[in-house]
Amino acid sequence: MNSVVIRTKRMKINYTLILIGLLLMAASLSVSAAEITLRVHHFLGEDSLPHTGFIEPWARRVEADSKGRIKVEVYPDMSLGGKTPELVDQVMEGTVDIVWTAAAYTPGRFPRSEVFALPLVHRGDPLATNQAIMESLDYLLYRDFEGVRPLLVHVQAGHALHLGGEPITRSEDFKGKTFRPAGRSVGVWTVEALGAQATKKRHPKLSKALKENALDGALMSFQLAGSMGVIDAVKSHTLLEEDVYFGTSLYLFLMNQARYESLPKDLRAVIDKNAGPELAKEAGRVWMEAENLAIAAARDRGNTINVLQGEEQEHVRTALGEVLKRWASEKEKQGLDGLRLIREARQIIGLQSKKVE
Secondary structure, three states: OOHHHHHHHHHHHHHHHHHHHHHHHHHHHHHHOOOEEEEEEEOOOOOOHHHHHHHHHHHHHHHHHOOOOEEEEEEOOOOOOOOHHHHHHHHHHOOOOEEEEEHHHOOOOOOOHHHHHOEOOEOOOHHHHHHHHHHHHHHHHHHHHOOEEEEEEEEOOOOEEEEOOOOOOOHHHHOOOEEEOOOOOHHHHHHHHOOOEEOOOOOOOHHHHHHOOOOOEEEEOHHHHHHOOOOOOOOEEEEOEOOEOOOOOEEEEEEEHHHHHHOOHHHHHHHHHOOOHHHHHHHHHHHHHHHHHHHHHHHHHOOEEEEOOHHHHHHHHHHHHHHHHHHHHHHHHOOOOHHHHHHHHHHHHHHHHHHHO
16 A cells, blocks of 8 residues: 555544544533532631631532532632622622621611520520521511522621620629620610610720720620630620620521522532531531630630629629610511510520520
8 A cells, every 4th residue: 555545544543533532621621610600709808717617618518519510719808899788789689699798787687687696585506596597587587588598697606795804793893884896786785785885986906905995895706806816805704694695696698599590400409408407507516616716715814704693694684685675676667576586586596405405
C-alpha cells in the first residue's frame, strides 16, 4: 500500500481518537458542572460563629447532597452590597437567593415570630425553642413569611447581663444603672422594666466602655460577649435563674420562594432535607456549645456568675411580666392576639423541652 495512503489513514484514526477524547471530556465536564448556583448573603464576618459554624457547613452539605448539581456561594459581611436591614428585601425581591439575618434589624417585620425571643417565653435552651418555632411555622407564624421560604428561624442561648462594676444579685441593684440593651423595642423595654436605663449611645468599643465604667452593663449572650471581648472586660454576670436568660435574639435563614419553586423536584428535596426540624437541632447545638465554651472562659478568668434567688427573682419576674403585657398590647394594635401568641409559644416550648430532656 502506498505510504502516503497509510499515513493519511493513521492521521484520520488519530483525529478520530482525539475527537472522541474531547467529546468524552466535554461530557464529563457537563456532568460534574453545577446546574444551579445559589447565593447566600449575610452581615457578619467570615470568622463569625454563624458563618463558620452554621452557614458554611450547610452550604457544603447541600452541595454534597445534590451530588454537585447545586453550587452554594456564601457572601459574608454584606459583600454583595446594601445595608444589613435590607437583607430581607434582597431575598424577597430575588436579588439574592438566601439570606441569614437577625430579626432585630427589621423591627415589626416578623411580628408573630418575635414572641419566641421574649423574656419569660424563651428560657435558655435554644434546641427546645428552635424546635418550637419550626413546629409552629405552618399554623401560628406562616403569615410572617409570605413571599419567602423559611429554611430556619432560630434563637441563640439568650441574653445574660454582663457587668463591669458592682455585681447584681438583688432586684434593687438594677436601679440607677445604665445598660446596653439587646436589640431595640423589647430590649429597651426589658432594661427599663428591670429599673435601669437603656443607653442611647452606640458604644462601638463596648468592652472598653464596660472596663472603664462608662457603661454599667450589657445584655447579650455569653457567646457574643466572648467574641466582642466583653467577658475579658467585666467582672461578673447575672442570670434570671440557673440557665434562664432575660430573653433572646431571633435569627432568620430565608430563601426566595420563587427561586425555590424554580428548582427541579429532586433538588427541592435536597433543600427540604437541609431545612426544618433537623436544621433547628443543629443550630441549637452550635449556639449552645459556643455559649457553654464562653461561660467556661468567664469562669476560668475568675468572673462571677450570679443567679437571682427567691423573692429577688420573683420581683424581677413580675417586672418582666410587664414587658409581655406591653408587647401584647402593641400586637393588639396591629390586629394580633399577643396574649394567645405568648400562651401558645410557652406551651410549645414546654413540650419541646420535655422531648429534649
